[in-house]
Amino acid sequence: MKRKRFEIDDSQNPIFVTTTIVEWIPVFAEPAIAERTLGLLENSRREIGISVIAFVLMHNHFHGMMQTNQKGDLSRFMLRWKSRSARSIMDYSRMHKRKWLELFKRSLGESGRLGRQVHRVWLPRFDTLPVENETQFYAGLNYIHFNPVRQLLVRGPEDYPYSSFHDYRGGTNGFVKVSRHRWHSRRGLSNSTNQTL
Structure with a gap:
């Protein structure tokens, strides 16, 4: 049975986004690939005009919280960024x-080809979850920033270079422009690694 697609309005509230490399291959464990990929994320963000509220680029997947100005721009952004970053990774x-x-080649299946594509780097879809209130906003923010700690990559979120954590502590991540959302206040981030949406 074919799953029905529905479009969420990504211009009203932030959207929590997750996308993954095929076979969970840890390509972003290599700093050169991680940094190129974040550079392409920033270029695509600027071209489409979306707001990146928070992000983390893990070794084999990405979590972000984003908001757009127009419904449908999130899909356009993800398509552009994943396509460009896949070429760069290849x-x-x-x-x-x-x-x-x-x-990457085997991930296309037995046919070995999908149109002109001969490799698949990212899983074809991305998962979204609307962020509808301040409680969900902070849960998402903490989930994103504490993901490297939960995965035992670092002792604290401040030690992980590929996230927006520093933007919420008065610094900058150095790769992607991060926009504060109206729900962000002095309350800040919790120290809990157990936050869930």
């Missing part, structure tokens, strides 16, 4: 002869 992987190239 170029880097070929240049540095990474073993995961074969996994």
